[in-house]
Every structure is written in C-alpha cells, then in structure tokens.
Ligand SMILES: Nc1ncnc2c1ncn2[C@@H]1O[C@H](COP(=O)(O)OP(=O)(O)OP(=O)(O)O)[C@@H](O)[C@H]1O
Ligand SMILES: Nc1ncnc2c1ncn2[C@@H]1O[C@H](COP(=O)(O)OP(=O)(O)OP(=O)(O)O)[C@@H](O)[C@H]1O
Ligand SMILES: [Mg+2]
C-alpha cells in the first residue's frame with residue numbers, strides 16, 4: 288500500500304502546488320514510482336506538468352461519471368503518473384456537499400484503492416507514494432484528501448496571514464483525525480518563499496519553530512524566480528533548472544523527507 | 552446606492568485581501584464613508600484590521616441565523632466600517648450550496664440592502680463604496696459577491712499560474728453577467744507583488760496588457776515587505792507606514808481608481 292501525503296493549507300498562494308510537483312518529481316527519482324493527484328479546480332499541477340486539461344478529470348471520477356483510469360496519465364515523466372484536474376472540479380465542492388457525509392468523505396480513498404488495484408492487476412509495481420495537491424480551502428475536496436491521507440505536509444509562507452491560518456489547519460486535522468481518519472498525522476511544515484534578508488520571515492519562522500519544534504523541516508525553500516518560471520515551460524523546476532537555488536532547496540527537502548521516513 | 556466592488560480571483564495569495572484593505576482605507580480618506588465586507592473563511596481582512604473574530608459574523612447572517620447589523624463593526628477606522636468574517640464561514644460554501652439557487656445567489660445582496668437601509672434610517676450618510684474581499688475559489692460565496700457587485704477588481708501576481716487562471720475568472724464573470732447580474736463589469740486588473748528586476752514579471756505584464764488593454768491599471772504594486780508586516784499590527788499599510796513603497800503605490804492606485812470613476 289502506498290503512503291498517501293496531502294499537501295494542504297487553506298491559505299492561498301503558499302507554494303502547495305510547487306511543493307507537490309517538486310516533491311513528487313524528487314521522489315520519482317529517488318524512490319519511484321509515484322502518483323500525483325491534482326485536486327484543485329485551478330488544475331495548476333496538471334498545467335505545471337505540461338499536461339492539457341482534458342476530460343474526464345478527477346471531477347467526473349469523484350462524481351462516479353467516469354472510471355478512475357480515464358483521468359490517469361501514466362508515466363508523464365519517468366516514474367511519475369498524474370491524476371489530472373480540470374476547471375469543472377469547482378462544481379465538485381458544491382456537488383460533493385450534497386452527498387451523504389460517508390460517501391463524500393470516502394470518495395477519494397475509494398478512487399485511490401481502485402487505481403492501486405488496477406495497477407497491480409496490470410503487473411506494474413505499486414506506487415511508493417501518492418501526493419495529493421489540495422485547493423486553498425477546507426471544503427469537501429480537502430476533507431476527502433485528509434480522509435485518504437496518512438500524513439499532511441503543510442507548505443507555509445513565513446508571513447502573518449499564513450501563521451494566523453496554521454492553527455485553523457491544525458484544528459481541522461484534529462477534527463478529521465478524531466472523526467474520520469484516526470491515522471492522520473501532521474507530517475511536517477515546510478517554510479516557502481523565504482527571504483532571509485527580511486525580519487518578518489525570521490520572526491515568523493521563530494514562532495513556528497517554538498510552537499511546532501521538529502515538525503518544522505530544517506530545509507526552507509528560498510524565494511527564487513526559477514520556481515515561478517518552470518510551470519510556464521510545463522516542467523517541474525527539478526527538470527527545468529536543477530542548479531537553481533529553489534531546485535537545490537527542493538532536492539534537500541526531498542532528502543530530509545526520506546530521512547524522516549526511514550526513522551519512522 | 553453605494554457602488555459595490557468585488558475583489559476576486561480564485562488564484563490564491565495574489566493580494567486580494569491586501570488590496571481590499573488598502574483600497575477601502577484609501578477610499579475612506581478620499582471619499583468616505585466606506586464599507587468593507589470580509590467573505591473569506593480565513594477572515595484575513597477582519598484580522599488584518601485588528602478586529603477580533605467575534606460571533607455573529609457574516610456566516611450567521613448569510614444563513615439567516617443573525618441580523619446583518621450584528622456582524623457590522625461601524626467606524627473601525629475613520630470613515631471605514633467592516634462586516635466581519637469568522638472561520639465558521641468555511642461551512643457556508645457547503646450550506647449555501649444546499650439552498651435553492653435563487654436564494655443562494657441573492658443572499659449577499661439582500662444583506663447589503665438591509666445594512667444600507669438601516670444606516671439611512673439611523674440618519675447616517677450612505678456608504679459611497681462597498682468593497683467585498685472574496686476567498687480564493689469560484690464557489691457559492693464568490694458567486695454571491697459577483698451577483699451583488701457592480702464591478703470586479705482582479706488583483707493578479709505577474710506569474711504563470713495567475714495568468715493561467717485569469718481566463719477562467721473572466722469566463723465566470725461572463726456567466727454571472729448573462730445569467731444573474733447584467734450590470735457586472737470587469738472594472739480592472741491590478742498587478743501586485745511586481746518585481747521589476749525579473750523577466751517573468753515583465754513578460755506576464757506584457758501579456759496582460761496585450762489581452763486586456765486599458766482594463767489593466769497603470770499603477771502596479773511592488774513587492775514590499777511593509778505590506779506583509781502591517782496586518783500583524785492590525786493596521787492597513789496606509790496607516791502602518793504611509794511612506795513605504797507599497798503604501799505609496801496603493802495611494803497612486805486609489806487615485807487612479809477614482810479618476811476612472813469620474814470618467815464613467
Ligand atoms: N519558492 C518560490 N519562489 C518564488 N516563487 C514561487 C516559489 N514557490 C512558488 N512560487 C510561485 O508563487 C506562486 C504561488 O505558488 P503556488 O501556486 O505553488 O501556491 P499554492 O499554494 O499552490 O497556490 P493556491 O493556493 O492558489 O493553490 C506561483 O506563481 C508559483 O510559481
Ligand atoms: N505587494 C506585496 N508585497 C509583499 N507582500 C505582499 C504584497 N501584497 C500582499 N502581500 C503578502 O502576501 C501574502 C498574500 O497576500 P494576500 O493575503 O493579500 O492575498 P490573497 O489573494 O488575499 O490570499 P488568499 O487567496 O489566501 O485570500 C500575505 O502574507 C500578504 O501580507
Ligand atoms: Mg495550488
């Protein structure tokens with residue numbers, strides 16, 4: 288059974304998609320094979336990997352209008368497969384909301400179980416990790432991801448609004464753990480877009496370190512324009528420019544992530 | 552009747568709240584009085600103005616569990632009133648979704664009409680502008696804001712994912728205009744967190760100017776850490792540090808906004 292990691296934070300623009308893409312790509316190199324699932328109606332992970340927004344997407348699959356395999360793009364890059372999103376997914380937040388809670392909350396985990404079983408039936412090695420890229424909200428899509436996940440990785444900008452939102456994210460994890468998914472853990476917090484030169488970044492990082500201790504990853508991702516350029520070329524930064532400061536930081540992060548996995 | 556401006560963009564972290572707070576504050580100085588409505592479950596506009604997250608908030612009001620006046624904080628700053636949000640609002644996306652479309656889509660405009668009538672009944676001058684801060688999604692809360700609005704102001708980072716999302720935002724405006732609110736216009740696009748030194752910013756800005764022409768504001772807001780520091784002091788940047796590069800840019804933007812208003 289693969290380990291399922293939800294990349295979640297309801298604060299917008301904190302680097303969820305950039306982290307999901309580069310963690311999935313780094314793990315595909317170090318510990319393949321990997322599956323990345325795009326659960327955001329913006330479909331940024333799908334576009335950022337150069338994949339067109341074709342139908343059916345995870346939207347039709349969640350609402351039982353298509354088979355899971357129809358939204359799967361296998362081996363988009365070596366060792367990396369993708370379940371693509373599409374803008375229609377915006378309707379899923381409301382449509383999932385209309386389902387009974389049991390069906391709604393377990394809609395994603397059922398899909399992942401089907402995809403894993405079908406992959407084994409085709410004689411392919413099981414995915415080691417499944418990475419879930421979540422939208423900037425704590426609505427039905429993110430809750431379904433938290434029900435499916437073994438752990439949550441929360442990217443976070445070192446800024447006031449992001450810090451303010453962290454306690455609500457942790458509160459939601461607690462609620463999901465006690466009611467829906469007892470194995471869910473906060474796997475880690477990753478500081479992103481860090482600008483060492485500014486005092487605010489340092490103050491917020493200090494605050495997070497005091498509250499969360501070793502949950503905070505040692506590696507921090509610096510602000511680096513090459514990370515923002517990569518998606519316009521349809522490539523993960525690790526493939527677009529491996530020598531950029533941002534890519535080297537994501538390589539360090541993937542190594543730190545795997546070191547933590549070994550300790551568990 | 553006040554003019555209603557929705558600050559909307561489903562892309563997360565593009566500066567919606569920072570723009571909503573500083574536009575509202577600038578207008579409160581130049582053309583008071585102003586009402587700011589926080590429609591985001593993150594309640595960043597509420598916290599960013601130093602207002603505690605008390606109940607009832609706009610959440611209870613939207614679901615008819617409280618009177619609109621109970622969520623109103625009058626004259627938080629000179630000439631600026633706020634309808635506060637709270638985290639409970641996250642449930643509204645699903646709960647509003649369960650209402651019939653007519654009730655759901657007109658839930659916000661009904662509240663604004665009530666607040667305006669009550670203000671006049673108390674002998675206070677009517678608000679000149681109502682500014683709506685939207686969450687990073689195109690769900691029921693944002694649609695209700697688009698139904699209530701006369702125009703949309705779309706803050707946008709000069710980056711690939713933000714550009715990719717702009718066409719979807721414009722598509723949603725078209726849909727709302729033809730089905731729900733015939734007077735809705737795209738009032739303007741405001742480039743935020745611009746770093747003049749990097750090529751990506753310039754390329755994206757060029758793209759937007761080519762597609763949208765004079766809809767794009769001449770003023771661009773530079774990346775400036777003082778804008779990110781202000782909310783931790785519970786103050787709009789214009790009051791926290793008027794001389795900062797970011798504040799001066801927002802002052803220019805407010806002047807450009809008012810100049811466009813005069814031309815209409
Ligand atoms: N370390 C970084 N340095 C510079 N730019 C970055 C960095 N990480 C991400 N970006 C850029 O910042 C923007 C926001 O990042 P991203 O889209 O990954 O965040 P997100 O949390 O997924 O956003 P959303 O909440 O909309 O889903 C994007 O344009 C991205 O390319
Ligand atoms: N011009 C700027 N320069 C530097 N930092 C900025 C600027 N504008 C906004 N910020 C900071 O960037 C972060 C994102 O901005 P903000 O929260 O206003 O965006 P948003 O679009 O409202 O986000 P969300 O999608 O989560 O609602 C915040 O921490 C904010 O303080
Ligand atoms: Mg994203």
Ligand SMILES: [Mg+2]
Pocket residue numbers: 567568569591595685686
């Ligand atoms: Mg906001």
